[in-house]
Amino acid sequence: MKNIVSTLIFSLLVFNQSLQAQLSDRKMDSFVRSLMKKMSLDEKIGQLNLITPGWGVPTGAVVSTDVESKIKSGKVGGMFGVIGAANTRRIQEMVMTNTRLKIPLFFGSDVIHGHKTNFPIPLGLACSWDMALIEKTARVAATEASADGLNWTFSPMVDICRDPRWGRIAEGSGEDPFLGSAIAAAMVRGYQGDMSQPDQIMSCVKHFALYGASEGGRDYNTTDMSRQRMYNEYLPPYKAAVDAGCASVMTSFNEIDGIPATGNRWLVTDLLRKQWGFAGLVVTDYTSVNEMTDHGMGDLQTVSALALHAGVDMDMVGEGFLTTLKKSLDEGRISMKEIDQACRRILEAKYKLGLFQNPYRYCDESRAARDILSAPHRAAARTAAASSFVLLKNQNNTLPLSKNANIALVGPLADNKRNMLGTWAVSGVPEEAVTVMEGIKNVAKDANIRYAKGANISDDPTFVKRANAFAEEITVEKDRTPQQLLEEAVRVAQASDVVVAVLGESANITGEAASRSNITLPGNQTALINALVATGKPVILVLFTGRPLALEQEAGSVGALLNVWFGGTEAGNAVADVLFGDVNPSGKLAVTFPRNVGQIPLYYNHKNTGRPEGPDQIGNRFRSNYLDVPNTPLFPFGFGLSYTSFEYGPLQLNKTSLTGSEILTASIQLSNTGNVDGSEVVQLYIRDLVGSSTRPVQALKSFQKVFLKHGERRTVTFNISTEDLKYYQYDLTHDWEAGDFDIMIGSDATTVKTARIKWSR
Numbered sequence: 175m176k177n178i179v180s181t182l183i184f185s186l187l188v189f190n191q192s193l194q195a196q197l198s199d200r201k202m203d204s205f206v207r208s209l210m211k212k213m214s215l216d217e218k219i220g221q222l223n224l225i226t227p228g229w230g231v232p233t234g235a236v237v238s239t240d241v242e243s244k245i246k247s248g249k250v251g252g253m254f255g256v257i258g259a260a261n262t263r264r265i266q267e268m269v270m271t272n273t274r275l276k277i278p279l280f281f282g283s284d285v286i287h288g289h290k291t292n293f294p295i296p297l298g299l300a301c302s303w304d305m306a307l308i309e310k311t312a313r314v315a316a317t318e319a320s321a322d323g324l325n326w327t328f329s330p331m332v333d334i335c336r337d338p339r340w341g342r343i344a345e346g347s348g349e350d351p352f353l354g355s356a357i358a359a360a361m362v363r364g365y366q367g368d369m370s371q372p373d374q375i376m377s378c379v380k381h382f383a384l385y386g387a388s389e390g391g392r393d394y395n396t397t398d399m400s401r402q403r404m405y406n407e408y409l410p411p412y413k414a415a416v417d418a419g420c421a422s423v424m425t426s427f428n429e430i431d432g433i434p435a436t437g438n439r440w441l442v443t444d445l446l447r448k449q450w451g452f453a454g455l456v457v458t459d460y461t462s463v464n465e466m467t468d469h470g471m472g473d474l475q476t477v478s479a480l481a482l483h484a485g486v487d488m489d490m491v492g493e494g495f496l497t498t499l500k501k502s503l504d505e506g507r508i509s510m511k512e513i514d515q516a517c518r519r520i521l522e523a524k525y526k527l528g529l530f531q532n533p534y535r536y537c538d539e540s541r542a543a544r545d546i547l548s549a550p551h552r553a554a555a556r557t558a559a560a561s562s563f564v565l566l567k568n569q570n571n572t573l574p575l576s577k578n579a580n581i582a583l584v585g586p587l588a589d590n591k592r593n594m595l596g597t598w599a600v601s602g603v604p605e606e607a608v609t610v611m612e613g614i615k616n617v618a619k620d621a622n623i624r625y626a627k628g629a630n631i632s633d634d635p636t637f638v639k640r641a642n643a644f645a646e647e648i649t650v651e652k653d654r655t656p657q658q659l660l661e662e663a664v665r666v667a668q669a670s671d672v673v674v675a676v677l678g679e680s681a682n683i684t685g686e687a688a689s690r691s692n693i694t695l696p697g698n699q700t701a702l703i704n705a706l707v708a709t710g711k712p713v714i715l716v717l718f719t720g721r722p723l724a725l726e727q728e729a730g731s732v733g734a735l736l737n738v739w740f741g742g743t744e745a746g747n748a749v750a751d752v753l754f755g756d757v758n759p760s761g762k763l764a765v766t767f768p769r770n771v772g773q774i775p776l777y778y779n780h781k782n783t784g785r786p787e788g789p790d791q792i793g794n795r796f797r798s799n800y801l802d803v804p805n806t807p808l809f810p811f812g813f814g815l816s817y818t819s820f821e822y823g824p825l826q827l828n829k830t831s832l833t834g835s836e837i838l839t840a841s842i843q844l845s846n847t848g849n850v851d852g853s854e855v856v857q858l859y860i861r862d863l864v865g866s867s868t869r870p871v872q873a874l875k876s877f878q879k880v881f882l883k884h885g886e887r888r889t890v891t892f893n894i895s896t897e898d899l900k901y902y903q904y905d906l907t908h909d910w911e912a913g914d915f916d917i918m919i920g921s922d923a924t925t926v927k928t929a930r931i932k933w934s935r
């Protein structure tokens with residue numbers, strides 16, 4: 175009876191919610207309809223225009239004059255690159271006082287991993303495998319961004335990437351579609367909520383689609399893949415963001431099946447809008463309409479018409495829409511219906527943001543002082559940073575260090591504020607960042623620290639010049655040679671008991687337009703590591719990086735290796751928290767580390783081939799392998815150590831033969847057998863042994879991050895249904911196929927307990 179009543183109440187609530195939603199949709203619809211009736215063609219086209227006046231707009235001349243006149247004459251629908259509530263208010267006022275219909279503007283920005291309080295780069299955050307934490311980082315980011323006048327973030331970036339040469343691998347969640355999808359949804363929830371509050375902003379999933387599969391890892395390059403790979407491996411995170419309610423989507427620079435994404439009607443209309451039911455706003459990437467000319471798709475008028483016809487609504491920066499759509503309409507190359515559709519979607523997004531009710535909703539100048547870089551936000555950033563670190567090696571418990579250790583702190587990133595935030599910290603404040611040196615001093619007041627830079631991040635003048643094009647993140651010592659820097663570091667090491675070497679990449683050699691063909695430690699840093707190791711002192715490598723590096727030799731020689739990505743504003747404190755054991759590391763790799771660049775693409779969920787390299791066949795000829803390197807990675811997907819040890823008991827299944835809708839329960843007893851409390855990410859993988867198409871050797875299907883006190887044990891259970899077995903088959907039917915499956919549970923993709931089951935229809 176109780177159950178019936180609660181089911182009834184629940185159904186009524188759901189019914190009521192959907193009724194409310196329908197009513198508010200109807201209200202929006204009639205509002206937008208009547209507004210559009212008043213709009214001229216020029217005003218409609220103006221809404222499709224997204225512009226930027228450049229970064230860091232000063233409070234004086236808010237925007238350059240022609241931008242100002244465009245705003246005043248209704249030729250702009252939104253802006254990005256204008257930050258600060260006073261600035262956005264002033265521009266919004268300009269719209270309210272000068273334009274006929276007073277349609278408020280969007281104010282967007284790339285709030286990628288925090289606004290002014292920066293969290294770890296997304297690839298690092300992904301390694302936390304902690305969805306609540308990731309959602310919270312997006313929540314904080316939205317709170318700060320909205321306090322700074324913004325109502326739209328160009329995030330989450332969910333491009334699956336299996337090629338660490340691509341600099342933008344730093345901006346995404348790594349190689350796995352399941353983990354990537356969970357993160358995409360968490361970020362959308364964090365940014366947007368239900369968009370009913372002034373600290374909830376519109377999110378924009380990008381870059382739709384497949385941008386992470388650029389050939390050779392070279393940015394903006396061609397992508398080409400089968401539909402099956404697309405649907406099974408690359409599209410799921412975009413879809414997860416859309417399913418989570420993401421209100422906007424950004425098209426990518428690359429082509430798909432020979433047609434650039436921005437002009438690809440199959441992608442934007444057939445797949446996104448029709449198959450996935452996306453009703454929101456589609457914006458291009460930066461000048462990606464215009465770039466279709468270089469892709470070979472025609473002149474600006476042609477490519478602009480192509481983009482609109484594809485289903486794109488808003489043109490970022492290039493003004494192809496603004497300058498050519500009218501002509502195309504006159505010539506019958508596009509229809510009024512297409513312009514109306516795009517305009518309507520933009521107005522609806524503005525309506526949902528509450529901008530028509532109050533154009534200044536996001537322009538509350540009193541909020542910044544309270545909401546930006548606040549103590550709770552910084553505390554959240556510190557926790558998030560420590561959660562993103564991955565302990566890749568810890569021989570003989572080199573870590574944690576004692577708080578009164580005698581430390582040689584070496585390396586170009588050891589005392590370096592500029593590089594803590596990482597790529598895409600558009601509004602980040604480097605001066606607010608905590609360096610590793612500062613963090614160590616904060617956490618271990620009694621430690622004795624001797625510092626030496628040891629190496630420049632790079633000594634190659636051309637590389638440095640290209641990297642530093644926008645900001646000097648690589649500083650090259652003018653007065654000392656690389657050899658002198660190295661010798662000083664060796665002397666410092668010799669006088670200490672342990673070496674903490676803080677090395678890696680600068681932020682500006684990661685991210686957009688920062689592809690590398692060689693993914694080793696840049697500059698003289700490997701020589702530095704070798705010299706430090708040769709002193710015989712234990713060496714801890716604290717690695718800052720935006721991508722997996724090929725580190726086989728360094729990883730072999732150091733005592734401990736802690737990968738810290740770029741941790742954000744609180745990076746240094748978080749590094750110290752982990753180095754001295756206040757925080758036990760629990761990050762697990764969201765991306766495979768190859769042994770060398772020649773193994774790329776190297777990813778865990780690969781196919782088997784007809785000549786797989788079995789464990790007993792290493793080095794055999796006529797198998798799918800290399801003569802000069804094993805197939806195995808340096809560090810596999812899902813891998814990460816802890817200061818404690820976890821033991822996995824036998825894998826237990828409720829049954830080994832199932833039919834149809836039955837549920838398989840797979841459990842394992844997890845014990846914390848070490849001396850400290852810690853968290854472990856327990857991972858569930860499945861292999862479909864026989865399919866109508868070939869299936870990957872394993873695929874992540876679930877995971878749980880479990881905290882256990884030392885000595886504690888817990889049964890970790892996964893419920894598996896046929897939903898987890900489904901995949902896109904040759905004809906793109908999404909279904910499961912009866913047969914045998916291997917169920918694997920373990921601590922990383924290669925360390926699993928396996929049992930076989932049979933599932934029949």
Ligand code: BGC
Nearest residue numbers: 254284328380381459460686
């Ligand atoms: C990037 C996008 C970004 C846009 C606006 C482009 O170059 O590809 O990710 O959102 O610029 O800054």
